[in-house]
Amino acid sequence: MNGVQSVTGWVPDTGLGFTLVHEHVAASSAGILRSWPGLSGGRENLMASAVAALADAQTVGVRTIVDCTTFDLGRDGELLAEVSRASGVAIIACSGVWLDPPVTVRARTAAQLADWFIHDLLEGVDGTSVRAGVIKIATEEAIGPDEAKIIQAAGIAAVQTSAPIITHAAARHRGGEAQAALLESFGVDPHRVAIGHSDDSDDLAYLTGLASRGYWISMDRLPHGRLPEYGGQSVQDRIEMIAKLIESGFGGQLLLSHDEPIWAGLLTDQDQERHQRSNPDGLSFISKVVIPGLETLGIPAEVISRLVVDNPRRWLTGR
Numbered sequence: 001m002n003g004v005q006s007v008t009g010w011v012p013d014t015g016l017g018f019t020l021v022h023e024h025v026a027a028s029s030a031g032i033l034r035s036w037p038g039l040s041g042g043r044e045n046l047m048a049s050a051v052a053a054l055a056d057a058q059t060v061g062v063r064t065i066v067d068c069t070t071f072d073l074g075r076d077g078e079l080l081a082e083v084s085r086a087s088g089v090a091i092i093a094c095s096g097v098w099l100d101p102p103v104t105v106r107a108r109t110a111a112q113l114a115d116w117f118i119h120d121l122l123e124g125v126d127g128t129s130v131r132a133g134v135i136k137i138a139t140e141e142a143i144g145p146d147e148a149k150i151i152q153a154a155g156i157a158a159v160q161t162s163a164p165i166i167t168h169a170a171a172r173h174r175g176g177e178a179q180a181a182l183l184e185s186f187g188v189d190p191h192r193v194a195i196g197h198s199d200d201s202d203d204l205a206y207l208t209g210l211a212s213r214g215y216w217i218s219m220d221r222l223p224h225g226r227l228p229e230y231g232g233q234s235v236q237d238r239i240e241m242i243a244k245l246i247e248s249g250f251g252g253q254l255l256l257s258h259d260e261p262i263w264a265g266l267l268t269d270q271d272q273e274r275h276q277r278s279n280p281d282g283l284s285f286i287s288k289v290v291i292p293g294l295e296t297l298g299i300p301a302e303v304i305s306r307l308v309v310d311n312p313r314r315w316l317t318g319r
Contacts, residue, residue: 002317002319003015003016003317004016004092004133004316004317005092005121005131005132005133006064006084006090006091006092006093006133007067007077007080007081007084007091007092007093007130007131008081008084008085008090008091011064011090011092013313013316013317013319015063015090016063016064016090016309016312016313016316017061017062017063017064017309018061018062018063018064018308018309019062019063019064019065019066019308019309019312019313019316020057020062020064020065020066020256020257020258020283020286020308020312021065021066021166021194021218021220021255021256021257021312021315022066022068022166022196022218022220022255022257022258022259023065023066023067023068023257023258023259023260023261023262023283024067024068024069024073024259024260024261024262024264025046025050025067025069025079025080025083025091025261025262025263026046026050026069026074026076026079026261026262026263026265027069027073027074027261027263027264027265027266028073028074028263028264028265028266029072029073029074029100029265029266030071030072030073030074030075030102031074032074032265033046033074033076033079034076039265040263040265043079046079046262046263047079047082047083047086049262049263050079050083050087050262050263051083051086051087053262053282053283054083054087054088054089054262054283055087055088056282056283056284057089057282057283057284057287058087058088058089059284060284060287060288061287061308062089062283062284062287063089063090064089064090064091064092064312065089065090065091065092065283066091066092066094066133066134066166066257066312066316067080067091067092067093067094068094068134068136068166068168068259069093069094070094070095070096070097070098070136070138071097071105071125071126072097072098072099072100072101072102072105073098073100073266074265074266075093075094075125075126076126077093077124077125077126077128077130078126078128078130080093080130081128081130092132092133092134092316093120093125093130093131093132093133093134094132094133094134094135094136094166095116095117095120095121095125095132095134095135095136095157095163096117096134096135096136096137096138096150096154096165097113097136097137097138097150098136098138098168099138099139099140099168101146101150105150106146109149110149110150110152110153110156111153111156112153113149113150113153114152114153114154114156114157114160116153117135117153117154117157118157118160118161120132121133121135121157121161121163122161132163133163133164133316134163134164134165134166134316135154135157135158135163135164135165135166136154136165136166136167136168137150137151137154137165137166137167137168137179138167138168138169139151139167139168139169139170139175139178139179140170140173140175141170141173141175143178143179143182148182151179151182151183151186152182152186154183154188155182155183155185155186155187155188156186158188158192159186159187159188162192162318163192164192164193164194164315164316164318165183165188165192165193165194166193166194166196166218167179167193167194167195167196167218168196168197169195169196169197169198170197170200171195171197171198171199171200171201171206171231172200172201172231174201174203174206176195176196176198176206176210176215177206177209177210179193179195180193180195180210180213180215189214190213190214190215191214191215191216191318192315192318193215193216194215194216194217194218194255194315195210195215195216195217195218196218196220197218197220197221197259198210198217198218198219198220199219199220199221199222199225199233199238199241199242200221200224200230200231200233201231201233201241202231202232202233202237202241204241204244204245204248207241207245207250208245208248208250211245211248211250211253212250214253215253216253216254216255216311216315217245217250217253217254217255218255218257219238219241219242219254219255219256219257220255220256220257220258220259221238221257221258221259222235222238222239222256222257222258222285222286222289222290223235223258223260223278223279223281223285223289224259225237225238226278226279227274227275227278235289235290235293236293238290239290239293239294239297240297242254242256242290242294242299242307243294243297243298243299246299246303251303251306251307252306252311253311254307254311255307255311255312255315256286256290256307256308257286258279258282258283258285258286260275260279260282260283260285262282262283286308291304291308
């Protein structure tokens with residue numbers, strides 16, 4: 001049976017439905033929710049907020065999210081499983097490492113890190129039986145030795161398990177190209193890799209160049225066009241870039257998402273409030289703003305359905 005591993009078990013590919021490929025239930029610091037149980041109102045408050053946000057998204061069709069919260073972003077497998085069961089939305093967890101690897105991670109070899117990622121995928125994350133279904137890697141403008149080692153580990157794990165990879169990339173600096181070169185050097189199939197934050201870029205040649213090599217182009221910061229720190233690309237600019245990529249023949253390689261944490265513990269309370277004010281639609285933004293915007297530009301309904309249903313399914317399952 002074809003499908004993908006979620007935090008509550010195997011989901012057949014026919015059950016994935018409308019899928020958001022880069023979200024966060026709770027993004028913070030490793031272990032903080034257990035070490036500081038009263039933070040942000042405590043676990044019960046976080047649970048209630050997450051379930052409410054996913055219930056709202058479900059009313060506009062969302063059935064599955066990929067939670068791109070790695071260990072160093074405070075991943076909590078049990079919390080994700082509880083939220084998924086309570087909301088009815090499938091959640092796929094991530095192995096891998098973001099931009100804040102602790103010293104113990106930095107001190108390990110690529111082979112050791114690969115073993116860790118494989119354990120997350122085949123056995124369970126965070127000392128639980130909750131399994132990850134995706135590997136995440138992250139780099140900014142330059143790839144240093146630690147980032148290169150983590151990418152190598154992700155490549156080893158992806159080749160051994162056939163797990164898909166999603167990246168945090170500095171799109172304004174064409175960061176996906178360096179990621180792609182390294183991943184390919186470790187034998188990773190581009191068709192299993194989503195290059196993230198691609199909608200921060202206004203460079204059509206950069207995006208079509210990656211797509212022509214087989215990579216998925218993850219347009220996953222769509223509401224952030226309302227915030228100045230994400231590169232100056234407005235929401236409309238991002239919608240129009242999606243349309244340009246479709247017109248260039250790459251509609252079958254696009255993925256959409258928000259990268260909008262339900263609770264962003266890595267931000268100050270004031271910054272999280274600013275994010276929420278800029279996007280009161282939360283995880284419904286794509287349904288309420290982006291899809292109508294694409295329709296206005298003349299993108300057919302069947303193409304839009306491919307973006308949010310067929311493409312994520314193909315990336316996640318490798319089919």
